[in-house]
Amino acid sequence: MTLLTLDAASYAVRGRKLVDAVELALDPGELLVVVGPNGAGKSTLVKLACGELAPTTGRVLWEGQELGRWPAWSLAAARAVLPQASGLAFPFTVGEVVRLGLDVVGRALPARRREEMVRDALARGDVSHLTGRSYQTLSGGERQRVHFARAVAQLAAGRLAAGAPRRQALFLDEPTASLDIHHQLLLMHEARRLAREGVAVLAVLHDLNLAAAVADRVVLLRGGQLIAAGRPEEALSAARIREVFAVEAEILRGAAGEAIYAFSMTDPSGDGRLKPGRKDPVG
């Protein structure tokens, strides 16, 4: 059964619709990737889906019940969120930040069990070696990995929390934005692993190649509206990429037959592809 349903969900600020009547279902065990140009409403969609924002019209249902009716602590056992990079004005260590993820959800667990979860989560984010470091001294990418570890720890504790719904979801808002290529792949590998364990994963990505490589399903947003949803190659056809992102996409084939996109700028003068060596007309 569907875990999360967006039923004609819209979110408007001062009359402007950031998310416009989106219909979407998220199933356990799938990795759903949301793509779209800047300002398409991707982050707002994540906020609606994780309960941070309530839809101005339409409904968001978690396990068939309106999301707003779940208390924060109960929701926290069922889903974790990796927001876009966040600052911290206080000198928490990396270990302490990750432990915050368990503070509510893992309250009833024995301390030893909690520490195991923290250690495992630190390893999953590849930040074990930073455990004792002050969060404030980390780079942007390292911070992102710490928060990923925090989310992983929260899910691990939530799985054992008594009385909580067992099916879980993970929301990742641009998780790879400031990561090097190694950690991009590592993080998405961990996300896939969680999906295979039955967690529903919704990730916002900008890299269409990464999206095509890891996603079970891709959702394409523009102007708050859902343009396409489906298997990566269906949703991300060359024609649709041109229409939504205003770039040319050439689809190459990898060794295993997977799609690899090569992008180039659409020439605004209309005579086709931008030639190599020519000055960028966009400036």
Next chain:
Amino acid sequence: MTSADALRAGPDAGVRRPGAIPLLAALVMLCAAIAVVSMGAGAVSIPPGRVVSIIAGWLGLADAPASAREALILYDIRLPRTVLGLMVGATLAVSGALMQGLFRNPLADPSLVGVSAGAALAAATTIVVGDRLLAALGTGVPFALLPLAAFAGGLVTTLALYVIATREGRTSVTTMLLAGVALAALAGALTGLLVYISDDRQLRDLTFWSLGSLGGATWAKVVAVAPAVAAVLVLMPFLARGLNALLLGEAEAFHIGIAVERVKTAAILLTALGVGAAVASCGTIGFIGIVVPHLVRLVAGPDHRLLLPASALLGGALLLGADILARLLVAPSELPIGILTAAVGAPFFLWLLLRRGFGALS
């Protein structure tokens, strides 16, 4: 190596924290030591050894005190002053820590952002206006009314700050500090107006409020302030987890499972209650709320489960220490304690600003 050790001191451990129990025990001893000195210091000096033996006598642990006069001074003057100092210092420090957690910024402080000024204005209004109204009825202002008025003043100011500085769920600290300056100036102007229209007796009371003093401590004051202090100290542990999570951001705290609005509301109410009680009993005493939590964080880290109780203890000790200086520096007269805390606290604040850079404001 246990897992806890591994987390605390891994191969790359850059940060070391002391254990909670040793730290709190050390602070309790510090409080006790300063309290004994405080009870001995003043026009009639009582050596620490005799202070301890007199108190032991009251508790039935030793023979009756040798000097009835010293026992009387201790019981009627020094003890209430010491107890009040500990309570107010603790409350101011905890209020500061709560406010810094609420605004997610280590530079927030009730005295800097106008909360103390708002509480003082309400108290001053009660003294001057209430005095005139009640004079018609032939009674004075009951002291118990002052903490209530100061609480209301602190609450209104804190709420105003929060509403002004928060847009769409994000609290801008720059806006908060600037709005605090404006609110403090407004409250100061209105307090000035009250000074202008007050008579001599009221003026003496008002001067006391603006500079702060533990001088008027009586058991009646202690009893009037105790419920508010007790509420702050008893309820603060319930906010610790929520405030920890709030440091990540309001959205993040919600993701973790915190009922964010409830934590924020409770923090605002407790801050206003604590500052109101402190201002009502001792006037405006600045900078305890910013210096103490900062010192604790330097040693013990930002975890509120330890930060709040440790701040309470260190705040009590620090204010009492300042009060001893206030009594001794110009003996037999007394300095207003607010002068001392500001003389130490303001440079400390500037140092904090310079060290952190302007990034601390955003």
